[in-house]
Amino acid sequence: DTGVSQNPRHKITKRGQNVTFRCDPISEHNRLYWYRQTLGQGPEFLTYFQNEAQLEKSRLLSDRFSAERPKGSFSTLEIQRTEQGDSAMYLCASSQSGQYYGYTFGSGTRLTVV
Amino acid sequence: AQSVSQHNHHVILSEAASLELGCNYSYGGTVNLFWYVQYPGQHLQLLLKYFSGDPLVKGIKGFEAEFIKSKFSFNLRKPSVQWSDTAEYFCAVSGYGGSQGNLIFGKGTKLSVKP
Numbered sequence: 022d023t024g025v026s027q028n029p030r031h032k033i034t035k036r037g038q039n040v041t042f043r044c045d046p047i048s049e050h051n052r053l054y055w056y057r058q059t060l061g062q063g064p065e066f067l068t069y070f071q072n073e074a075q076l077e078k079s080r081l082l083s084d085r086f087s088a089e090r091p092k093g094s095f096s097t098l099e100i101q102r103t104e105q106g107d108s109a110m111y112l113c114a115s116s117q118s119g120q121y122y123g124y125t126f127g128s129g130t131r132l133t134v135v
Numbered sequence: 136a137q138s139v140s141q142h143n144h145h146v147i148l149s150e151a152a153s154l155e156l157g158c159n160y161s162y163g164g165t166v167n168l169f170w171y172v173q174y175p176g177q178h179l180q181l182l183l184k185y186f187s188g189d190p191l192v193k194g195i196k197g198f199e200a201e202f203i204k205s206k207f208s209f210n211l212r213k214p215s216v217q218w219s220d221t222a223e224y225f226c227a228v229s230g231y232g233g234s235q236g237n238l239i240f241g242k243g244t245k246l247s248v249k250p
Contacts, residue, residue: 054238
């Protein structure tokens, strides 16, 4: 198992463009989480899935953000009409429900909106 | 509101010095507590966790943390730091029980260890 994989590692986009990130969790993990981290801050929760169901969304997740996990495996996070304030590291993590061993994080996707 | 406060933004120590990083939380109800570490250029890794039982928790690489419920604290300690401990350390809290959907992180403490 290679851990949690995120692609791309870096993304530079122009303001107003749409971007999509992908996360592949550890295969036996049924929970998948998205976090956002900006400079000088800890990770901030965005949303999480248990299997294909999106169970919780943060108020940080505006209407321009959407996340999916269609088959309960990989997940995508899309940001529409990007703004400069969206520039951040987007982190994905996975875990197994019922036995809380803590999350396994991916290396993140760094988004820069210019 | 639920929150985690880490007292120090940046700590600079010499090798072999003792380390204590403060963490206080505000959370209604029983909690799970975590310390994560992020080495330069690497992803977040779990250092140690507390769910229940012995409030003194031992983690990897000689780290330990003590949960003091009356003080809402979960401070991280290491008796003797090494240059390789240079990293950013994050304290985090979640609710206890089945719906652990959401970890709340502190802002992190950057530790620099001088050789």
